[in-house]
Amino acid sequence: xxxxxKEIIAEQLNVEAKDITEETSFKEDLGADSLDLFEIVMAFExxxxxxxxxxxxxxxxxxxxxxxxxxxxGVE
Amino acid sequence: xxxxxxxxxxxxxxxxQGGMAxxxxxxxxxxxxxxxxxxxxxxxxxxxxxxxxxxxxVRELTDKPFGVNIMLLSPYAEEVARMVAExxxxxxxxxxxxxxxxxxxxxxxxxxxxxxxxxxALARRMERCHVDxxxxxxxxxxxxxxxxxxxxxxxxxxxxxxxxxxxxGGIADGRGFAAARMxxxxxxxxxxxxxxxxxxxxxxxxxxRILKAKDIDSEVTGMSTGHPIRSLRNKMTRExxxxxxxxxxxxxxxxxxxxxxxKAVVDGDVMYGTVMAGQIxxxxxxxxxxxxxxxxxxxxAEDVMKKAM
Numbered sequence: 001x002x003x004x005x006k007e008i009i010a011e012q013l014n015v016e017a018k019d020i021t022e023e024t025s026f027k028e029d030l031g032a033d034s035l036d037l038f039e040i041v042m043a044f045e046x047x048x049x050x051x052x053x054x055x056x057x058x059x060x061x062x063x064x065x066x067x068x069x070x071x072x073x074g075v076e
Numbered sequence: 077x078x079x080x081x082x083x084x085x086x087x088x089x090x091x092x093q094g095g096m097a098x099x100x101x102x103x104x105x106x107x108x109x110x111x112x113x114x115x116x117x118x119x120x121x122x123x124x125x126x127x128x129x130x131x132x133x134v135r136e137l138t139d140k141p142f143g144v145n146i147m148l149l150s151p152y153a154e155e156v157a158r159m160v161a162e163x164x165x166x167x168x169x170x171x172x173x174x175x176x177x178x179x180x181x182x183x184x185x186x187x188x189x190x191x192x193x194x195x196x197a198l199a200r201r202m203e204r205c206h207v208d209x210x211x212x213x214x215x216x217x218x219x220x221x222x223x224x225x226x227x228x229x230x231x232x233x234x235x236x237x238x239x240x241x242x243x244x245g246g247i248a249d250g251r252g253f254a255a256a257r258m259x260x261x262x263x264x265x266x267x268x269x270x271x272x273x274x275x276x277x278x279x280x281x282x283x284x285r286i287l288k289a290k291d292i293d294s295e296v297t298g299m300s301t302g303h304p305i306r307s308l309r310n311k312m313t314r315e316x317x318x319x320x321x322x323x324x325x326x327x328x329x330x331x332x333x334x335x336x337x338x339k340a341v342v343d344g345d346v347m348y349g350t351v352m353a354g355q356i357x358x359x360x361x362x363x364x365x366x367x368x369x370x371x372x373x374x375x376x377a378e379d380v381m382k383k384a385m
Contacts, residue, residue, distance in 0.1 A: 054174035
């Protein structure tokens with residue numbers, strides 16, 4: 001799943017997938033603002049068929065946070 | 077003029093007044109609604125009971141529909157959200173994020189929900205949550221701004237969603253209204269021009285500063301903090317920009333900006349206060365009543381649209 005998640009982030013933010021690791025922070029490392037985060041979250045929602053409420057966005061600071069979140073939601 | 081926005085809000089003209097902090101209080105909201113537009117109270121950082129008082133004061137002044145703007149980052153956002161559901165105002169507009177967690181509460185109370193959005197993705201997300209309309213606000217606006225212009229954002233949002241779109245940012249006359257309609261909007265929201273209205277309670281210095289502003293007079297501060305704000309140039313903005321350039325900390329910048337809007341609006345300190353206004357400030361040169369503003373916009377819009385055909 002990590003590879004696909006990296007691809008989605010890379011596509012949404014126009015960065016290189018190879019520069020992204022589980023520790024990568026959306027804000028600090030990739031310069032994403034709140035609008036960018038909505039773009040990314042919506043792309044994940046489409047890809048994995050889950051719903052991510054806005055209140056939970058704050059807990060998703062790094063790529064690793066997203067992976068754990070998706071796993072908790074039952075995404076393989 | 078009939079659009080889905082006039083139907084949705086039960087108003088005569090699809091003209092909405094922005095929910096500006098400190099400025100959008102009961103006199104202004106009642107005057108805009110009384111003139112056939114849609115007045116809005118800006119809840120900003122006020123506690124629920126203060127806003128409830130304001131709602132009641134509007135109701136004493138007019139029986140026309142009006143709304144409340146809720147700033148979602150306010151420490152009182154939650155209690156204000158509940159209070160408006162009790163008071164059953166006609167509509168709520170929201171700023172600074174996504175109002176998802178309050179939607180059911182408001183929808184159950186029969187309140188129309190209109191989030192302000194600054195991107196296509198957020199507009200689509202809001203539509204999916206069954207909000208009634210969105211305000212697509214360009215960075216020509218005063219106060220907190222996004223990064224896209226009205227010219228580019230409005231048609232892209234209008235293409236992306238089925239629900240009606242209200243254009244905001246840079247609109248203050250009939251030409252702007254007509255242009256917004258051509259871009260696909262079914263209504264407009266205006267802030268700066270209503271700040272200068274006769275019924276607006278802002279300090280005379282604040283009003284005069286806008287009425288005398290030139291086209292190039294506005295400045296954006298706070299880019300470095302991720303919360304950019306447009307206001308009219310003065311000692312405050314120059315100092316802020318200097319500090320930003322020097323890489324000052326968020327705390328340092330906050331200290332300079334804290335309470336600065338109140339200082340300008342209430343105390344009339346337009347040198348060291350924050351005089352929030354949009355880029356269109358340069359075009360506004362006369363203090364008019366809300367009715368005069370709205371009537372002249374509708375008249376001019378009709379004229380220019382006829383001529384353009």
